[in-house]
Structure formats: structure tokens, C-alpha cells
Amino acid sequence: MFASSKRVDSIVQKLLEPIERGQWAAGQMLPGQRELAEQLQISRPSLREAITVLETLGVLRSLPGKGVLVLDSTPPRLGxxxxxxxxxxxxxxxxxxxxxxxxxxxxxxxxxxxxxxxxxxxxxxxxxxxxxxxxxxxxxxxxxxxxxxxxxxxxxxxxxxxxxxxxxxxxxxxxxxxxxxxxxxxxxxxxxxxxxxxxxxxxxxxxxxxxxxxxxxxxxxxxxxxxxxxxx
CATH class of the missing domain: 1.20.120.530 (GntR ligand-binding domain-like)
Incomplete structure (x- = not known):
């Protein structure tokens, strides 16, 4: 029933890379989920799943009515x-x-x-x-x-x-x-x-x-x- 962990890890890594490069710095908001899903060519449920993983790791936080905030610009390696x-x-x-x-x-x-x-x-x-x-x-x-x-x-x-x-x-x-x-x-x-x-x-x-x-x-x-x- 669960989606492949490799697929999820791949999406998480796609989000981590621009954060590590400083494209999305701590304190900035990510692009809207519709725009971001189109950029990454993934479904919105898959994107939400990856965001949830990064929330658990303390990298992101979802804010009601605002979007997703970057908390940590030097996130841990997924592994x-x-x-x-x-x-x-x-x-x-x-x-x-x-x-x-x-x-x-x-x-x-x-x-x-x-x-x-x-x-x-x-x-x-x-x-x-x-x-x-x-x-x-x-x-x-x-x-x-x-x-x-x-x-x-x-x-x-x-x-x-x-x-x-x-x-x-x-x-x-x-x-x-x-x-x-x-x-x-x-x-x-x-x-x-x-x-x-x-x-x-x-x-x-x-x-x-x-x-x-x-x-x-x-x-x-x-x-x-x-x-x-x-x-x-």
C-alpha cells in the first residue's frame, strides 16, 4: 500500500537540492504546490508526501493559508x-x-x-x-x-x-x-x-x-x- 520509499526519497532529494544551494533559504516560502508539482513533474499527492517527510526532519513547515516555509538551509542528508x-x-x-x-x-x-x-x-x-x-x-x-x-x-x-x-x-x-x-x-x-x-x-x-x-x-x-x- 505504501508508495516506494525510493520514489519518495527521489522527490525529497529534488526538494533538498535547491535548499542546499541556497535557492530557497531559511525563512523563505517554497513556490505554491501546484507550481512546484509542475516544475518537478510529479503529482501533488506525491509532493505533499515528500513535504511531510521534510517536515518530520525539521527542514520545512506548512503554514495554514500561507504555504510551506523553509526552516533549515543546511538540512541533514536523507540517509x-x-x-x-x-x-x-x-x-x-x-x-x-x-x-x-x-x-x-x-x-x-x-x-x-x-x-x-x-x-x-x-x-x-x-x-x-x-x-x-x-x-x-x-x-x-x-x-x-x-x-x-x-x-x-x-x-x-x-x-x-x-x-x-x-x-x-x-x-x-x-x-x-x-x-x-x-x-x-x-x-x-x-x-x-x-x-x-x-x-x-x-x-x-x-x-x-x-x-x-x-x-x-x-x-x-x-x-x-x-x-x-x-x-x-
Missing amino acids: DAAVESPPHAAPLENVLQLRYALEPFIAGLVAQSVDDNALSQLRLLVMDMREAVEDRNTQALASAYTAFHRKLIAITSNPIFLSVSQQTAGALARSEGPTLREPEHAEQILDEHETILRAIRRRDSELASRAMRQHILNEGDRLGLQLQLPPT
């Missing part, structure tokens, strides 16, 4: 913040077990601390997902999916969570797991993320955790996997 992706043979069930342990906690944490700016960005990503489902655009849906989950991580301001998510991203991208070609799967995934978002909007930590936990269980079902989990 310094990320760990290597798991080997090709990593069982997908193991990846989902990790997500089951981690992501409900993150969703609950976000529900406790989310501000209006971050909430607006989450809403926008769910709108991207809905548009992709309506257009039957598999790639756009995958990008918006990944950006949503990485945005949750960025809201926690915990870079270790980002490193773990990059591991799961690589494993899922290399898997033969859930494709989004099945219309009913895409609709289910959209509904699940709307449920997560509603819980976060209500600042209901328990409900957000439960909704995320159910989403990951459903991912296992869509993959034909029965996860081995401790009793609850």
Missing part, C-alpha cells in the same frame, strides 16, 4: 535520518504486525495533540484519496494513502517513527500485496481513512486508535493474511 529498508524477503505479515503495534498508538497520540493546521492537511489528503477513488487512479490513491500515514507521523514530531515507516514502505512496495485495482478495496480503504479522520477531528484518542487498528486488520484480510496477534 542520516532513515534506516535501510528491509530485505526483499521480509514477510509482509511481519510488516503488518509492526504497523498494528505502532500506528494505532500514533493515531491516538495525534488525536490528543492535533492542531487546526495539521487537521486541515489530513482532511486535504483524504480528499485526495476520494478524488483518486472516483477517478480510479491507483497511483494517486497510493500516494495519498502514504502521505496521510506519514502526515500522522509528522504531527508527532518523532523522527524515529518516520524511520520505521520508511522500513514498512519499502517492504510493502516490494510485495505482491494489496493492489488497488479492485474498486471495492479502494472504496473500503477510503471509508476506513474517513473513519480515522473523524475520530481525530473529535479528538477521541481511543476511537482513533481503534479505527486505525481495524484498518490494519482489514489490510491483512485484503492481502489474504491472518495476522498472529496477542489476545485483546
